[in-house]
Amino acid sequence: MLEERYHHGDLRQALLAIAKQQLTSQGFETLSLRAISREAGVSHAAAYRHFPNKEALVAALACAGFEQLKAFVEAEVMQHSADPREQFFQCGIAYVQFALHNAPLFRVMFGVSGVDRLHYPATHAAAQASFGVLVGTIQRGQAAGLIGAGELRQLAFTAWAAVHGLATLALQDQITSQQGAIDSERLVRNSAKLLWNGLKYGQT
Template structure:
């Protein structure tokens, strides 16, 4: 009988485990992803995954950390390509945040959803979350300096903005906003509304 197991080199199995875990969570939820099941799907021995991750929790932490890294890199790239004038930086980052969540629901659920890991208990994830928040705070401070966003605690304003885009992303992912809605337009409307709330109001003469 031919051995159907896929040969993995030492450096390849870890990447395969991360990718397969995302697929399993996306298809069947968090409970469907077990170390035994993922071994069977990849065609490796039951012991093989434990050479890279001591248990399921460690694998999930790695998946969530990869999600934070990808989201941060995506927002950094978006920010680098956005116009320096006006509020383009803020709006584009908000839109890309939601699109990342919709394109990577398994990652996003582990990062922020009901299946999210407790970041306070995992230093790696806590730092990743803080780095992502710092990126948004930096953009808000830049817009405050150029007079686009009203003065105030930049971190508090960042939480307001984050709440808006996170709320929209979560509603779509959990099926509370159906396919009949124009998702792209909802994303644009949400970010524009957030911008309007943070924008400096210039008084006009009576």
């Protein structure tokens, strides 16, 4: 039984967990340090012992989001370890699915909050790491001779941008399929096929 202690134990983690929960349930706009602290059963200023300000808390949230994204995409990709082309597709499909299923978190990760990620090295590193999954996938495609040469990171960046664009536009209801729901898999496959063809025929 948890008694009321003066010292919480691991308030930092608790705050992050509650923040993530409130983020997903109420969106970013109404996210408030005070509400989070309240929910944690702690005074409104306690958070400042663990985060210099709200922005830092949000940056930490984004950091965790990138780690989650990386893990998710990696897992999906691994299910198709035999076929580099399918791996490439799965990368994108997983990315968009993650965005749609974790919309508020995804928005926080990508600038809703106006956080300059370069000011938060951990968050930036996590973002780069998640990007690395895509780079690796393309690299395997090249190794297998299925993709023409080209500057690796540039290719990866192009692919990333394409998929990222799909995800963000989809999140905005900018795309509304006739059936109402968004078929993210079909969406990505269409886009990925184009890119894959382009890659195959070299980028001249």
